[in-house]
Amino acid sequence: MALDRSKIPQGREPDPFIFPQWQEFTLINGLTVVILPDRRFPQISYRLMIPSGATRDGRQSGLTSLTSELLSRGTKTKSSSEIAELTESIGGRLSTGSQWDASFGFISSLSKYKEKSLGLLAESILHPAFNDEDIQFLIDQRLNNLLMSRDSTSFLASFAMGCTLFPDHPFELPINGTPQSLKSFNRPAILQHYKKWIQPCASILIVLGDVDPDQILPGIEASFAEWKPMPWESYEFPIMPLIKKNQVVVVDKPDAVQSSIRVAHHGVSRKNPDMPAIIVMNTILGGYFGSRLNMNLREEKGFTYGVRSVFTERIFPGYFAVATDVRNEVTGDAVKEIFHEIRGMQKELIDFKTLENVRNFLVGRFPSDFETTDQLSQALMELKLYGFDENYFSRLRNQISRVTAEQVLDAARKYLNPDNAIVVVGGKASEVAPQLSQFGDVTLFESELI
């Protein structure tokens, strides 16, 4: 007899979700060390997070990320080529860099070389060379990358979005800097920035992989012992400039066949206490495949391959943005639908079925989001960076599972702001600008910075 396929199979009882546990050690200089053994594979990695990121650039856009990138480009006794050779010989990768809130160092290798890789990371962080040739080389690489980015509508739209939302503010310009700022950096400026912002205190080193904690800890202490703590310089985040009415900004790329659209306004801090409701609200709007924006713009209208909405996750409030790429002739229609969906979230309570679906989606993902030690280390860094306690993720999971339709509506009304938003489009101005005047005064974006 054929199987009756009309019945949807019912799941079994879920296994309880237990958050992985970990052990922490703090060294005398304030560096926290977490070791997560996973002996299944002969591999090891070290991740270092230093809680000072590109917001520390001040008006020198790109200085933090250039300084941290240079950490993996040679030490006082080893050239950048030697460092690359030594790392890659042990099956390793060494990288250093910055995001807005933190800077990072990472090295991995086969576990039989665990002391070597630890040594290479520590030497790179503690004794960087910052030699002039490598500084100039990296600056040139970045200048050329920026030159190439002029042909990406997506880069152009994001660049203009930063400039329009955050004039004279740390979030105005990209983490990697601009041609103007990059050309002004030299060794003394980089060295000064390094001394001030690469500190062990409140930094965290996570060791993952085929390792015995008792065996590796003394080596870690010895490798980082020379890293002297200095008090962190206090840091005041500038007040956000106001957006008083809707504005439209077009960045012209005359031969574009698609428009990169950003509908954006100021966002919230990662530490916002309403975060569970904000997460549920944003997921419904544009945070997953079944979101209202994606169902409308992709699955009904066929305007785009995909559309997402996002609240940046930064210590200081960043932005909320809807981002998508659509063909030239539907650019205005797509923006209209985006506003329609944003306003729709503020109008009425969402139906229970949608709410339940999204809560289940978010809660059900937790086991797969914390499956590997790699994922766990990312989560740990988040806890440290934002000052959350060790139960934060279990609590967040419970809070998300209880978010109500009223809380979603409140969050939409409080944190979505379609009347103080900007519309930025990178694309063929002659074709798309006339479609956009319905949303506000249209300005053609011009900047000597790109």
Next chain:
Amino acid sequence: MIEFEQFRLANGLNVVVAENKKAPIVAFDLLYHVGSKNENWGRTGFAHLFEHLMFEGSLHAPGKLFDELLQNVGGENNAYTTEDLTNYYELIPSHEVELAFWLESDRMRFLNINQDTFENQRLVVIEERRQRVDNQPYGTAMEKLASMIYDKHPYRWPVIGYVDHLMDSTLDDVTSFYQRFYSPDNATLILSGDISLNRAQDLSEKYFGEFKASAGIKRDFDFDQVLISEKRDTIYDSVQLPAFFMGFPTVSETHPDYLALDLLADILSNGKSSRFYQDLVYNRRLAQSVSAFQEQNEHPGVFGLYGIVRPGVDIQTLEDFTYGHIGKVAEYGVTEAELEKVKNLSISSVINRMQGVANIADFMSRYAGVYQNPGYVNELIQKVEAITTSDIQRVASTWFSPSNRAVLHYLPKVLS
């Protein structure tokens, strides 16, 4: 080392189970052995368009139910199409794994597409092409290079297809493609994670067991002659920096020279200590970036070189220096230390692909679904270890000559 069991249903469905109880989740990959090389000229892009349609409803799970039900249990799902295969996958809490069996079996046998959803997804795919190819600097380079290298073989067109072919396709094409390629004997199911062999057998039999095998999958394509003289072309595009793209027809991934060619590409361009980076990017400052790769294909693929020149550098100079590195390996070979280094990098990347149940399923799926040999993932490290410096030198002198290549130059177009 990944431990696994394998069994086959009477209708030919191949099932691989790699049990792992570390987390209460299961990766469910259903791979069909069909890709863009099974298309015909005039319908390029169809295998990938069809993949999109598989999410648009089946008889018992109509409309958007496929996504909705999986989302409702915290499952993730997606799919991808290559020249050789189409892989559909779910990552799902283990207590809900039966739902994946129900949904995937329903769309294997009872797909239900109408004209509206067909036309909608065709538009979506065309936007995908614009986003990834037409609106990207150098975006058309790989498809143009392939069209120069292959004469008849379907690898000469891109997986995403050409817009006019997509527009010419019809709902009838959907039906015949579905009947031809979407049968249990053309599919492999890989289950990785918290599921036992017994449960996998029960559920596979329950949901897929009653489907009939096809009458045999007909696969027709024309194999090519090798290139007998160099082909060159110049494209004026919306780019700031000139770039060259060079391709040599080489081998399939089952050819004895495949891994040596792959390691040769690593010696040339994997990492900051590689020959290309040290010589062309860092020391001579000729290139902004430069890379070598060997394609991983079921039929003979391409060994590619490409480089973006630094401002002020002559593109021909970079092309000559880059190609010259292959000649150097052919003439002088590589050192033991150099080979040891890329072996370690290669082994590290194999290990990375074995972490997490979704990675494991994806890693095994290609070898299980195309070659019926999932255990190949466990042999790879040994095979890499066995490559010698003379293997590297031999492949560098065997597969490369100026008369066996296609070369494209991308130059900034001068706006009038």
